[in-house]
Amino acid sequence: MKSKAIAIVVFDIDGVVRDVSNSYRRALADTVEHYTEASYRPTQDDIDVLKGEGLWNNDWEGSQEMILRYFEQQGKPRSQVTIDFDELVAFFQSRYRGTDPNDWNGYISQEPLLLEVNYLEQLSEAEIPWGFFSGATRGSATYVLERRLGLSSPVLVAMEDAPGKPDPSGLFAAVEQLETQHGDALKPNLPVVYAGDTVADMQTIVQAAEHYPDRKWIGIGVLPPHVQHSADYSDRYARKLMKVGAQEVLSNIQQLTAKRIRQII
Structure with missing residues (x-):
């Protein structure tokens, strides 16, 4: 039986899952x-x-x-x-x-976390596959995902696994791993949502769309905590992410609920 998944979601880590402004x-x-x-x-x-x-x-x-x-x-x-x-x-x-x-x-x-495990559990309950593609080292990424969040071997493509962003190879690898993990339960060619906090993240999703235009690639910008101390700075940062490819910009990744994903798609 095919799952009800409407999209595959891949998260950046720094500035999205954890606050790295002081690390x-x-x-x-x-x-x-x-x-x-x-x-x-x-x-x-x-x-x-x-x-x-x-x-x-x-x-x-x-x-x-x-x-x-x-x-x-x-x-x-x-x-x-x-x-x-x-x-x-x-x-x-x-x-x-x-x-x-x-x-x-x-x-x-000392890094503050920007999401809670129950957020990811809610995505899973909605049958939305999720994983991570980050420029952080595998050791650093695993530290926050497994030791801090308590996840068990999540799909992760880290610095050692793929070229640096905005090359989309790591994003493709994460999507492929999620498709393999979920097997025939997923509909083919599901839309892919990539959430990140930098220009390079949004350029990555743009390049992905250029490589595979038959698939829907959606960039979601996330405002990192250090830009949110000023409304003017937050606005300028959001506009920059939109300019380079973000479909919309959120102040916290947990706003990207299953319901919000349906609306975006």
Whole structure:
């Protein structure tokens, strides 16, 4: 018997499932500050400007780019700036994961959650398959999904599993895994909803639609907590997500109920 599923839903994690404004972003700022010898520490707005370019979903690469741009502004060409990327990653991780490899004690341990398990259970009750596609490392993503939320081996495509966004390969992989998991119960070619909080997330859904135009691909923007302290900033951030492909923008992912999904589709 075919399920009543009306769509497949895939979630980004950072800014959607967990608030990373004082963890990933703090580690990024720490890293830039360290490599510029405390001469420059990017603000949340600075990081948003970088993320708004749609090219820096990977925070290690984003850290490096901000360091290089700082030195360029000081008149030093980036070709003359030496950064050992592996050392940069290690420094970043020492802040984000912490100093204990077995019991992470860094910023990750303090991340507020942005959804509750019963929200996902409600989607399951509505026979809506769901999974995750994130630019976070598998270790970091698994930490929040399994250890914090208590999920049991959810469908997850992480940094190590696919090219970075806006390449849609990871989204395709998550959808394929969900289709395999649910087997013949799903109708073929169900619409896909992807919820994310960045320009790169929305560009990912746009590229997915370009690759497979016969399928319906719907981008749902989510306002990360750090932009919601100002109504004007929230509005500008939402407009930017809409401009690059979001069909609508929510202030919290749990507003994307089964009923709302039906309305959107």
